[in-house]
Amino acid sequence: MMEITLQHYLILSTVLFAIGLVGVMRRKNLLMLFFATEILLNAVNVAFAAISSYYGDLTGQMFAFFVIAIAASEVAVGLGLLVVWYKRTGKIDLDTMTSMKG
Amino acid sequence: MFEAIAFYTFAILTIVMFTITVLTRHALYALSALAAGMIFISAFFFLLGADFLGAIQIIVYTGAVMSLYAFGMMFFDTTRDVIEKRTSPQLVFGLSGLAALTLVAMFTAPIVSSNITAFYPAIEGVGNSQMVGMVLFTKYLIPFEVAAVMLLVAMIAGIILAGKKMDQSLTLMKEEEIKRQLNEKAEA
Numbered sequence: 202m203m204e205i206t207l208q209h210y211l212i213l214s215t216v217l218f219a220i221g222l223v224g225v226m227r228r229k230n231l232l233m234l235f236f237a238t239e240i241l242l243n244a245v246n247v248a249f250a251a252i253s254s255y256y257g258d259l260t261g262q263m264f265a266f267f268v269i270a271i272a273a274s275e276v277a278v279g280l281g282l283l284v285v286w287y288k289r290t291g292k293i294d295l296d297t298m299t300s301m302k303g
Numbered sequence: 304m305f306e307a308i309a310f311y312t313f314a315i316l317t318i319v320m321f322t323i324t325v326l327t328r329h330a331l332y333a334l335s336a337l338a339a340g341m342i343f344i345s346a347f348f349f350l351l352g353a354d355f356l357g358a359i360q361i362i363v364y365t366g367a368v369m370s371l372y373a374f375g376m377m378f379f380d381t382t383r384d385v386i387e388k389r390t391s392p393q394l395v396f397g398l399s400g401l402a403a404l405t406l407v408a409m410f411t412a413p414i415v416s417s418n419i420t421a422f423y424p425a426i427e428g429v430g431n432s433q434m435v436g437m438v439l440f441t442k443y444l445i446p447f448e449v450a451a452v453m454l455l456v457a458m459i460a461g462i463i464l465a466g467k468k469m470d471q472s473l474t475l476m477k478e479e480e481i482k483r484q485l486n487e488k489a490e491a
Contacts, residue, residue: 203307210347211409213314217321219402224325226398232330232372232379236337239368240321243344246360248409254351257424259438262353263446266439269363270450274457276368280375281464287379 210251217244231283231293235276242272309350317343330376338369355432 221244224237246265253261287293320340324333341364348357426434439447 205310215406215409220321250351250353263443277457277461281461284378284465
């Protein structure tokens with residue numbers, strides 16, 4: 202209990218991932234959906250850093266860096282698209298994006 | 304002892320903050336809670352000895368990403384309550400099953416892979432930032448450059464997507480001019 206092992210970090214990472222998954226499932230507003238994906242990415246980063254630390258290997262940290270870079274570019278492009286969509290329709294709900302429905 | 308106290312404190316704080324982000328009905332509360340959760344996440348990186356990653360986490364997530372969200376939210380009507388989705392029970396069941404499966408896999412992963420050996424083992428007497436530099440600029444140089452190009456592409460895409468019709472500056476226009484343009488838009 203008092204000694205923190207790798208499993209503690211992995212369980213924490215899973216709990217955070219589950220919280221993010223709940224957010225992805227119940228959000229309809231696209232901005233809030235983005236917040237939930239950020240939580241998912243952060244949960245994975247914690248697992249990467251923990252495994253990297255406990256095995257004395259830097260590869261996990263490297264992948265965490267690339268995940269952060271991907272998250273940053275995802276936010277830039279996603280928010281740009283969201284601004285365009287909001288200017289056109291005035292809504293950012295997922296239900297309004299059914300223009301490709303047959 | 305100290306590590307355990309820090310771990311449990313920050314674990315509870317992070318889980319509470321992210322739960323607020325996921326469950327609140329106000330976009331502003333969600334944004335603030337997410338920013339706080341990101342800072343608490345960086346505490347785990349410092350605990351794990353990944354100092355550089357912790358600093359990057361604070362700079363990129365709470366500095367860049369959160370301010371980008373804050374500026375993006377100025378475009379949207381965020382005072383309105385967020386409407387929730389009513390998902391089908393099959394989807395909820397499937398995704399919760401997937402999450403449970405992940406939980407089991409994470410429990411068993413360290414047991415199965417106990418004979419793992421370090422690919423790039425840490426060198427004695429070298430700090431974390433120095434080690435990161437040594438690995439990043441030798442073994443991971445190509446992914447690093449690709450990530451740089453990807454960030455450039457994302458920056459240009461963000462400017463082009465969000466910057467449409469920004470050739471007219473509302474702050475430099477007179478009040479009547481703005482009203483006239485709005486009327487023309489309403490008529491069209």
